[in-house]
Amino acid sequence: MTSRLTVEDLTLTETVARHGSVGAAAKELLTTQPSASRRLAALERRLGVRLFERDTTGARPTPAGRELARQAARLLADIDAxxxxVLAATSAASLSVGTIQALAPMVFTALSVELDHVTVHPEIDHGPVLLQQVHDGLLDAAIVTIADQTTVPRGLHRTAMGVSPLVLVLPDGAPALGKGARPLAGRPVLYSTFDRTGETVRQRLSALGARPLPAPTIEAGLRIARHRRSCALVPELAARWYPAPGDRIQSSPVPGQVALSLVTRPPGSPVPADALERITARVLGAGQAEQSARVAGPSPRSVR
Incomplete structure (x- = not known):
């Protein structure tokens, strides 16, 4: 193909195929048969393929002509709609929101439930990239965990949403923690956080005698820990969103928490305060709290 097809090309092909006649197509298109024939011949030369077999009885599409006519009908219908x-988009509420990959299931579920009257356009990327996109006007907002761990572009507004403490998940079959100052001595611990504290967590686990193992993702870390019957150190919201029967959720032996922030441009937040409160509760796992408690069962050190 030597040039881009035009709407006129698509219309001519679809009309000739529908009528089975160049003359009838020309009449519908308010042109003459010689003019329609010249345009069709020129299109075939540009494409390098014959679209119709033409004789005194009419115009029969070749396989190439049938395919082009089929695609043309679909594209023309899209153009007509x-x-x-466009008019519907101008009246419909919409919001472009970005978040990191690890938070995407929680954030976009919460937005879908709590902003059901709003069309959410999602974006998934690294935190610094999302902050820059908000600054550049490419996003209305970003929900991130590094707003207090990095330089936020000048002029952006940060709203603290809430925090999720680190917890220790002991899957079904995993032995209880040891006693004393080194309860994890000699034990492998899958760990993952949503922010930049991973190295600090690793060092603290090592100081307790554990064998820290970085998880590919938080969900994968929990699955691997369950398979190995070992521990997983994750933010509490992850333990609530990805529970499994027999999980015991205990206070983390190392301090730490993940802080969620909504980053927007002034003058005001595109998310109403009451909706943001509900979104935060869902992201933090409030909707999964009862389910997590049921699957975890009673535990003297369970996090509530």
Whole structure:
């Protein structure tokens, strides 16, 4: 193909195929048969393929002509619907929101439930990239965990949403923690956080005698820990969103928490305060709290 097809090309092909005649197509398109024939021949030369077999009885599409006519009908229908879709978009509430990969299931579920009247356009990327996109006007907002661990572009507004403490998940079959100052001595611990504290967590686990193992993702870390019947150190919200029967959720032996922030441009937040409170509760796992308690069962050190 030597040039891009035009709407006129698509319309001509679809009309000739539908009528089975260049003359009938020319009449519908308010042109002459010689003019329609010249345009069709020129299109075939540009494409380098014959689209119709033409004789005194009419015009029969070749396989290439049938395919082009089929695609043309679909594209022309989309074009016809476009004005109404544009008008609908101007009246519909929409919000472009970005977050990191690890938080995406929680954040976009919460937004979908709590902002059901709003069309959310999701974006998933690294935290610093999302902050820059908010600054550049490419996103209305970003929900991140590094707003207090990095330089936020000048002029952006940060709203603290809430925190999720680190917890220790002991899957079904994993032995209880040891006693004393080194309860994890000699034990492998899968660990993962949503922020930049991973190295600090690793060092603290090592100081307790554990064998820290970085997890590929938080969900994968929990699955691996369950398979190995070992421990997993994750933010509490992850333990609530990805529970399993028999899990025991205990206070973390190392301090730490993940802080969620909504980053926007002034003058105000595109998310109403009451909706943001509900979104935060869902992201932090409030909707999964009862389910997690049921699957975990009673535990003297369970986090509530």
């Amino acid at each position: 476009l004005p109404d879709q």
